[in-house]
Amino acid sequence: MDRKDRIKLLSDLIKINTVGGREEGTAKYLSRYLESYGIHGKTIEVEPGRFNLVAEVGDKTSPVIVFEGHQDVVDIGERSKWLHNPLGAEIVGDRMYGRGTSDMKSGLAAEIITMIELKQSGKPINGTIRLLATVGEESSTVNHMQGAQYFAKHGYLDDVSAAIIAEPSSEPLDWLTQDTPLNPFKFSKAQIKELVKENNSTEQYLLSFAHKGSITYETLAKGKTAHSSSPQLGINAIAPLIKAYDNEIKYFPNLKLKCNTYLTRPVHYSD
Numbered sequence: 001m002d003r004k005d006r007i008k009l010l011s012d013l014i015k016i017n018t019v020g021g022r023e024e025g026t027a028k029y030l031s032r033y034l035e036s037y038g039i040h041g042k043t044i045e046v047e048p049g050r051f052n053l054v055a056e057v058g059d060k061t062s063p064v065i066v067f068e069g070h071q072d073v074v075d076i077g078e079r080s081k082w083l084h085n086p087l088g089a090e091i092v093g094d095r096m097y098g099r100g101t102s103d104m105k106s107g108l109a110a111e112i113i114t115m116i117e118l119k120q121s122g123k124p125i126n127g128t129i130r131l132l133a134t135v136g137e138e139s140s141t142v143n144h145m146q147g148a149q150y151f152a153k154h155g156y157l158d159d160v161s162a163a164i165i166a167e168p169s170s171e172p173l174d175w176l177t178q179d180t181p182l183n184p185f186k187f188s189k190a191q192i193k194e195l196v197k198e199n200n201s202t203e204q205y206l207l208s209f210a211h212k213g214s215i216t217y218e219t220l221a222k223g224k225t226a227h228s229s230s231p232q233l234g235i236n237a238i239a240p241l242i243k244a245y246d247n248e249i250k251y252f253p254n255l256k257l258k259c260n261t262y263l264t265r266p267v268h269y270s271d
Contacts (some may be wrong), residue, residue, distance in 0.1 A: 001120070006113055007091075009033065011106040014089035014098040018072045023147075026071040026105075027051035027215040028134065030112060037116045041131070044150070050135040054148045054156065057115050058128035062219075063161035066130050067115070069108035070137030070147065070167075073100040107166025108133060132156060144216065170203035210262045219244050245270060 016025040021227025031041040034055050041055035053071075076086045076099055084090045084097035091097075100106075115129055134147030151157060175182040176192045185206065187195065195204055221241045252268040259265050 001113055001117055006109070007096075009112065010096065010101070010106055010109040011089040011091075013109055014096070014100055015087055018089055019075055019099070019139065021047075021050055021072060021135065021139045023071040024049050024051050027053040027133065031055075032106075034112065034116070037119065039115060040226050045148045046147055050147070050165070052135055052150060053131065053133040054151075055115070055131045056128055057119050058125040060125075060127050062159065063127045064130055064159050065127065066132055066157070066163040067111035067113055068132045068134065068148075068162050068163055068165050068271075069104055070134045071105075071108065072135060072137060072139040073105070074138045092208060102168050103138075104167050107168065111164075111166050130156070130160070168205070169208045170205045172204055173199060173204050176204060210260070212263050212266075 004223070007228065012029065013026060016029060018024075018026050027043045028051065030053055034041045038056055039055055041053055044052040044054065046052050076082075079086065084092075086099040089096055089098045111131060115131060118125060118129065132148075132151050134144040134145070136144060136153065137148070157163075171185065173196065176187065177196060181187075181192065183192075219241060219269075221237040221244070224233075224235040225235025226232075238246050248268055248270070252266060257266065
């Protein structure tokens with residue numbers, strides 16, 4: 001593929017409106033696109049109008065490397081505040097503007113391009129590369145990441161040796177440059193200086209080789225309203241939530257878990 005073809009692929013993806021769970025357009029477009037290069041893709045309806053996509057290239061059944069990316073994007077918000085059409089894929093200089101150019105249609109396009117160019121090269125892959133394009137990463141208030149859950153539940157990850165997630169990863173540059181750097185990656189002062197010198201944006205982009213997962217749950221407390229003249233008849237729903245939160249703070253640090261060398265212990269976070 002030449003540069004023009006690569007840019008057109010990303011441009012076409014940006015112009016497909018996948019805000020709010022409209023992944024069908026992207027899944028079917030990519031399925032046809034891969035087919036035109038001799039790569040068979042299968043769309044899977046996870047929810048009405050919401051389709052995962054799976055496709056493979058390779059010469060052997062193992063090892064299996066997964067390329068993963070989500071198709072949906074966050075809400076466009078107030079259009080009047082956009083300087084460029086959020087679905088226009090406008091190019092100014094060496095930048096493309098539009099919803100999803102960073103998170104993460106560019107990553108999805110890069111994975112598609114890689115698969116096509118590996119196939120076109122005619123060289124043996126000595127394994128399988130499996131594309132898993134998912135729904136529900138940015139646009140589901142409940143049952144989050146149901147596309148990824150579907151693939152996990154139905155065995156698409158059972159034989160996988162490793163996965164490459166094309167999600168953009170970055171750290172705000174001011175985290176590294178403040179007096180006491182917020183420095184989870186533990187860069188040395190010399191490394192921070194070198195990174196900042198070469199950086200002309202507000203973020204430091206990074207390649208992460210491991211990432212913590214998450215367990216999400218809700219805590220529900222019920223109360224009872226009462227008139228201000230007789231507050232003793234009411235039940236304040238906030239009080240048991242505070243108690244539950246205090247118990248969580250005590251519980252999580254004492255979990256007896258085998259910690260990963262790089263990811264360390266679980267972190268408790270309330271939202």
